[in-house]
Amino acid sequence: MVYCTQCGEENSEDSVFCSNCGHKLGESKENTGGKEVLQEMVYVRWNLNKGNKIGTRLYQKILYFTDQNIYIGEGSLIAGLATDLGGIVGLAIENHSLSDREKEAHTINFQEMASNDPDVVIIPYPDILSLKLEKKTFFKPDPKIKLATTDTDYEFIVSQKVKYKRYAQSLPQILGDKVEAET
Structure with a gap:
């Protein structure tokens, strides 16, 4: 594919x-004129208070994989939620909304986005030690992305489970042998 x-x-x-x-x-x-080019977008949920089980909150985020960095930006509440709540109608609404958002993402100036929002996390590719894509199983109902960097380890829950196969193909093309994908 x-x-x-x-x-x-x-x-x-x-x-x-x-x-x-x-x-x-x-x-x-x-020609992008020096701008970073978007390679892949992954809608995720991120537990910032992992050690704190009381009051744990999953934050909706988007992982923007460009040709130089990963940006962790503000996410979309609709990713995954509309399907859970609305069945076929919810899926159609979600797909339309997310498709529009992906088209818009190709015009983002990522350096500008990061400078305007202090909550955006930038992970340069040389700092990445490994990225592991964990497949959904009976005991793990949601696919996960585990990202190890020189400074921090991150763990994300993939919001769009149906796109796991796509991510398992595209992320190794972007990051090379740093990616381990369960198939």
Whole structure:
């Protein structure tokens, strides 16, 4: 399978254009003028108070994988929630909203986003020791991403479980042998 760099849609290997947005597959981005280019977006939930079981809160976040860094930015409450609450209608609403958000993300100036929001976490690729994608199982109902860096270890719960297969393919292409994905 081939994933569109514009909208993230899964396409067959022999496709020339994306079936969702019409973007030419395998085409590199136009000259970005020094801006970082978005490679992948992952909607996650992040428990900032992991040791504190009372009052534990999962924060909705987005992991933006660019060509240079990972940015942990503010997330979307709708990711995963609409499907849980609304079945088929909720899934349609969620997919439309998230597709629009992914298209908008390709125009973000990530350095500007980070300088305007002190809560944005920047993880440079050279600081990453490993990234492990843990698959959903009977005993682990949600797929996880465990990220080890030179400073901190992070653990995220993937909000869009159905995109695990996509992430298992795209993240190793971005980070190389630092990624271990359960298949």
